[in-house]
C-alpha cells in the first residue's frame with residue numbers, strides 16, 4: 001500500500017466537512033475522488049498536500065506520516081520527496097520561461113535540477129516547442145499541460161490533481177485524463193484526481209465518492 005488515509009476529520013467553525021475519511025491506494029493505482037461541489041474534496045487534498053491540518057486522523061505514504069493532527073509543518077520533507085501536485089491555477093513565475101519555471105520547481109522541491117527529466121516531461125506532454133515561452137504566452141491547453149509537467153518533473157510517487165478538467169470541454173477533458181494516466185505510468189506514480197466532473201466517472205481504476213464527510217462505496 002502506498003497511501004493510507006485513516007480517520008481523517010476536519011471542521012470549520014460549526015461545519016464538519018470531513019467526518020471520518022478512510023481509504024488506501026496501492027502503488028501505481030489510479031483513483032478518482034468524486035463528490036459534488038462543497039463536499040470537501042479540496043479540503044481532503046489540501047490535508048494530503050500539507051496545506052491544511054486535519055483535526056483528527058492521519059495520512060501516511062509508504063508508512064511515513066504525511067499529515068496528522070499534531071504536526072503538519074514537520075512533514076515537509078516527506079511531502080517533497082513523494083508528492084507531485086497539479087494545481088488548478090498555473091502557479092508559474094511570469095518573468096521566467098516555462099523550462100526555467102520547471103527548473104525552479106524541481107530545485108525548490110528536490111534541491112537539484114534535472115534538465116533531462118524536464119525535457120522528457122515537456123516532450124511527453126507535447127509542449128517541448130513552448131519551453132522558452134513565458135507563462136502568459138501559453139494557450140489554455142498548453143497551460144494545463146504545463147501544470148501537469150510541473151508536477152511530473154519531481155518524479156513523484158503520488159501524483160495529485162484537483163479539478164484538472166473543470167474548465168475544459170469534453171474532448172479536452174478526455175485528453176487531460178489520458179495524459180494524467182500516461183504521465184503517472186511514466187514515473188510509476190499513484191494517481192489521485194479530485195473532481196465533481198461526472199464525465200470522468202469510470203475512467204479510473206478506483207472511484208472514491210465523498211458524501212457527508214465520508215467515503216462511500218460505489
Ligand SMILES: Nc1ncnc2c1ncn2[C@@H]1O[C@H](COP(=O)(O)OP(=O)(O)OP(=O)(O)O)[C@@H](O)[C@H]1O
Nearest residue numbers: 012017035036037038039040041042043044195196
Ligand atoms: N478555510 C475554510 N474556512 C471555512 N470554510 C471552509 C474553508 N475551506 C472550505 N470550507 C468549506 O468547506 C466545505 C468544503 O469545501 P471544499 O472546497 O473542500 O469542497 P469541494 O468538494 O472541493 O468543492 P468544489 O468542488 O466546489 O471545489 C465548503 O462548504 C466550504 O465552504
